Amino acid sequence: MTNADKALQLLMEGNGRFVSGSARGPNRTITRARDVSRAQSPFAAVLGCSDSRESMDIIFDCGIGDLFVVRIAGNVVSDMVMGSLEFSVLKLGVSLIMVMGHTNCGAVQAAMDSGEVPGHMGSLMKEIEPCVNLCRRNPDITPDEVSRENVKNSVTRLRSAGPILEEKCMDGSLLIVGGIHDLYSGTVDLLIQ
Numbered sequence: 001m002t003n004a005d006k007a008l009q010l011l012m013e014g015n016g017r018f019v020s021g022s023a024r025g026p027n028r029t030i031t032r033a034r035d036v037s038r039a040q041s042p043f044a045a046v047l048g049c050s051d052s053r054e055s056m057d058i059i060f061d062c063g064i065g066d067l068f069v070v071r072i073a074g075n076v077v078s079d080m081v082m083g084s085l086e087f088s089v090l091k092l093g094v095s096l097i098m099v100m101g102h103t104n105c106g107a108v109q110a111a112m113d114s115g116e117v118p119g120h121m122g123s124l125m126k127e128i129e130p131c132v133n134l135c136r137r138n139p140d141i142t143p144d145e146v147s148r149e150n151v152k153n154s155v156t157r158l159r160s161a162g163p164i165l166e167e168k169c170m171d172g173s174l175l176i177v178g179g180i181h182d183l184y185s186g187t188v189d190l191l192i193q
């Protein structure tokens with residue numbers, strides 16, 4: 001089993017504990033905070049939505065120093081997001097990146113509603129738009145289905161992001177997967193492995 005496989009197993013086991021009500025809340029003491037205060041070695045990176053219900057440490061039953069988390073509305077990939085994830089891989093030795101979308105995503109819904117958006121929100125919507133357009137060919141598409149397409153799109157972009165992430169994926173030292181978090185059940189289902 002590779003490090004990435006082990007990391008994925010840890011994430012899914014943590015989510016299983018959270019969903020079943022048997023979360024342990026590990027690594028959340030001041031002792032742990034002090035232990036990792038000088039150096040960190042998170043076992044996975046997660047790109048998730050800024051949504052107030054997407055608290056990664058809770059959903060995956062992790063604690064301080066366990067996860068490198070990048071959160072942005074709609075879990076889209078921008079240059080800044082890519083740079084942050086590259087940092088986690090190159091400098092912190094992360095071997096697994098999970099892109100995680102979720103049900104009832106307000107950012108995805110806003111992109112589907114179209115029309116003009118104020119301020120800087122337009123650049124965010126533009127990132128989700130390709131998925132919305134793709135899905136518009138199917139008039140019965142639901143926002144949750146668009147969220148899944150959006151996750152797949154982010155995974156594809158990261159996997160082909162040269163030179164760092166693409167190369168690491170090719171040589172087998174990095175795994176990038178996609179998942180969707182159901183806000184009601186708490187379950188994270190893998191979409192792309």
Ligand SMILES: [Zn+2]
Binds near residue numbers: 049050074104106107
């Ligand atoms: Zn969201």
